[in-house]
Amino acid sequence: MRDSDRFLRDHLLVTRRFFVRAGIVGVAAFGGGVRGWADSLEPELNDAVARLESFMTPLDKFRDVSRGSPVPHSLSEEKRSEVGLTRETWRLEVTADQDHPTRIKQPMTNSSGTALDFPALMKLAETHAVRFAKVMTCLNIGCPLGTGIWEGVPLKVVIWKTQPVENFRRVFYYGYHNNEPKQMFRSSLPAGRVLEDVYDLPPVILCYKLNGAWLTPERGGPVRVVVPESYGFKSIKWLSHIVLTNLAVANDTYIEGNNDVDSPLKTFAATLSVPPSIAANQRIPVTGYAQVGISGLRKVQVWVCRKGAEPTDDPYFVTAEWSDATILPAPESGKWGGDLPDSTIPADTLGFDNEGRPKTWPMRFSKVHWAVILDGLPAGEYTLRSRTVDEKGQAQPMPRPFRKSGHAEIETVGFVVK
Ligand SMILES: Nc1nc2c(c(=O)[nH]1)N[C@H]1C(S)=C(S)[C@@H](COP(=O)(O)O)O[C@H]1N2
Ligand SMILES: [Mo]
Numbered sequence: 001m002r003d004s005d006r007f008l009r010d011h012l013l014v015t016r017r018f019f020v021r022a023g024i025v026g027v028a029a030f031g032g033g034v035r036g037w038a039d040s041l042e043p044e045l046n047d048a049v050a051r052l053e054s055f056m057t058p059l060d061k062f063r064d065v066s067r068g069s070p071v072p073h074s075l076s077e078e079k080r081s082e083v084g085l086t087r088e089t090w091r092l093e094v095t096a097d098q099d100h101p102t103r104i105k106q107p108m109t110n111s112s113g114t115a116l117d118f119p120a121l122m123k124l125a126e127t128h129a130v131r132f133a134k135v136m137t138c139l140n141i142g143c144p145l146g147t148g149i150w151e152g153v154p155l156k157v158v159i160w161k162t163q164p165v166e167n168f169r170r171v172f173y174y175g176y177h178n179n180e181p182k183q184m185f186r187s188s189l190p191a192g193r194v195l196e197d198v199y200d201l202p203p204v205i206l207c208y209k210l211n212g213a214w215l216t217p218e219r220g221g222p223v224r225v226v227v228p229e230s231y232g233f234k235s236i237k238w239l240s241h242i243v244l245t246n247l248a249v250a251n252d253t254y255i256e257g258n259n260d261v262d263s264p265l266k267t268f269a270a271t272l273s274v275p276p277s278i279a280a281n282q283r284i285p286v287t288g289y290a291q292v293g294i295s296g297l298r299k300v301q302v303w304v305c306r307k308g309a310e311p312t313d314d315p316y317f318v319t320a321e322w323s324d325a326t327i328l329p330a331p332e333s334g335k336w337g338g339d340l341p342d343s344t345i346p347a348d349t350l351g352f353d354n355e356g357r358p359k360t361w362p363m364r365f366s367k368v369h370w371a372v373i374l375d376g377l378p379a380g381e382y383t384l385r386s387r388t389v390d391e392k393g394q395a396q397p398m399p400r401p402f403r404k405s406g407h408a409e410i411e412t413v414g415f416v417v418k
Contacts, residue, residue, distance in 0.1 A: 042373055048273050048285040049371050055147065055331050056133075056338020059211060062146035064218055065138045065232060067185050072176050072238045073217035080217060083176055085238055087214070087222045091115040092206075094162050097172065097245035104244060105163035116158060118222060121206065124153045131209075132202040132228060132350040133358075135291060135367045139231035139259055142407045143270060144291055147367050148338055149212070149349060150226045152205030156195050159244065167246035173225055175238035187234045187252045187261075189227065191244075202228040202350045206239065211338045212346060228365055229264045229294055231406055263405035264294035265365055268396050269301075269386040271413045272369075278417045281376035288386055289369050290327070290362070295399070296391030297362040300325045300370040307381035307414065316397060317385065317410065325372035325386070330358050377417045384413045 053061075066073060072085060081089050093115050094108040108114045131151035137144040159171070171194050174186035189204060197203050207226040208215050215221030220237025227234040233254040252261040271288040278284055290300050301322035311319065333356050334343050345356035352358055362368040374384075387396040387410050397408035 042283075042285070044275075044283060045285040045371055045373050048275075048287045049328070049369075052272065052287055052328075052369050054335075054337020055366075055369075056211060056336045056340055057146035057148055058337065059148075059213060059216070059339045062136070062148070062210075062219065065141070065145065066218075066237065068178060068183055070178070072178070073220075075217075083179075084240060085176055085217065085222065087118045090118045090222045092117075092121075092158070092223065092239060092242065094158060094242040094244070097243050097247065100167075100245045100247040102168040102244035102246055103165040105165060107162055108158075116161075118208075121153055121158075121208065121223065124157055125208075128153050128157045130154060130203060130205060130350055131346060131348070133345075133352075133363060134202075134226065134228055134365050135265075136232050136235065137265060137291060137406070139233060139254065139263065139404075139406045140257070142409075144289075144367050145232065148210045149340065149346065150205065150207045151209035151212075151346075152207035152223075152226060154203035155206055155225065155242075156203065158206060159194065159242070162244070164244055168244055169248045170245050170250075172243040172245055172251055173236050173239060174241050175220070175224070175236050176240050185236065185253045187225070187236050187254070188250045189234070204228070207235075211340050213339065231263065231265060233259070233261070258404050260402065260405035263400065265291065266400060266406045266408045267291060267293035267295055267297050267388045267390045268408050269370070269388045270411050271384065271386055274384065274413060274415050278377075278415060280379045280417055282417075283376050284374040284415075285371070286325075286374060286384065287369065287371045288325070289367050290388050291367050292362045292364050293390070294364070295394065296364055297327070297368065297388055298391050298393065299389045300327055300386060301389065301395075302372055302374070302384060302386045304374055304377070304382050304384050307383050310383070316395070316401075317387075318395065320385075322387065322395075323372070325370040327362055328369045328371065330361050330363075333357070379417050381414065381416050384415060385410050
């Protein structure tokens with residue numbers, strides 16, 4: 001172990017991550033009123049970075065987006081047991097759509113006693129279980145709900161057990177909804193996406209664990225769908241029914257809200273901390289996060305301008321003097337947080353090597369952190385903006401600036417220098 005490593009081991013997780021990265025990269029001074037750091041810790045940035053949340057979200061910190069009256073996870077244990085929302089009583093039906101049937105030889109139904117139960121799912125898990133990291137994000141909410149390692153059986157494994165033969169174009173799926181059709185929350189995927197994992201995507205899974213723990217009722221347990229590249233509305237909780245259909249169009253509940261239901265996760269940046277009070281000519285530590293969407297993340301940039309002094313003919317500020325922030329590196333082993341056993345990435349997690357280190361960074365479909373020190377400024381009111389540039393060089397809010405395909409707007413944070 002290097003001396004510097006031994007010294008740093010005793011420091012806080014993110015401080016350490018940040019220091020190692022800054023030491024290696026030695027980011028040079030920036031133009032545009034922002035500068036980086038040399039290979040020593042800037043005390044003011046150290047504090048801000050040390051206060052950052054862990055990379056993986058603790059289980060009780062995930063935010064909940066659940067419909068239903070009552071919401072299924074608020075039901076008593078007794079009631080949940082009665083309606084199939086416990087591991088002991090859960091059953092999954094996989095059938096053909098009555099109106100546009102896929103021909104399947106072995107439907108799984110409650111009436112014939114062939115519905116999939118939890119022990120049968122665990123049997124499949126013995127040979128087919130996969131796990132991957134993913135940030136859960138609601139298309140309609142600006143900030144992510146939580147990052148974790150989701151574990152499950154690929155949905156295609158269960159579908160193949162029903163022996164589909166022909167007329168299979170789409171998968172519809174929904175969960176428990178108090179047995180009221182009006183409360184049904186449903187989603188759908190093309191058959192191709194479920195049967196084949198294109199572009200190196202992890203599979204769509206029937207998920208039963210999050211960060212190594214059984215999926216709680218609030219997170220959609222005992223079993224929910226998780227779609228790696230999609231917004232949260234595709235990841236149906238309290239899963240009870242899968243319907244194979246020859247209908248070639250989406251039937252997602254989110255269509256009713258004018259949403260673009262084919263939109264993969266977008267890349268965007270947001271600020272987490274700016275000091276509460278800033279003196280004139282005092283350097284300003286800033287931290288934030290970036291969601292890494294389908295197009296990856298090349299850099300995070302910041303831009304400060306005097307309040308109200310923005311150009312009026314450049315809505316996305318492409319001509320502004322943006323400066324690069326530093327994207328924090330991956331946590332060290334044992335420092336991932338999120339209530340993971342030993343705070344470590346479990347073995348055989350997709351996208352990680354044998355030592356539990358991510359194979360690529362910043363990792364797609366996760367939420368990474370960034371930090372930057374702004375140069376001191378004269379007294380006045382300012383606006384800070386941050387944006388991402390994805391791996392294809394597309395700066396936020398491009399390539400898809402439309403709100404109903406997910407948040408991409410450039411964030412605005414006001415601050416005052418006294
Ligand atoms: N059955 C069911 N599944 C659901 C929902 C729901 O209301 N009912 N909400 C969806 C939406 S809109 C989102 S964003 C995610 C949120 O997942 P979380 O509550 O685990 O954070 O769950 C999805 N799955
Ligand atoms: Mo959502």
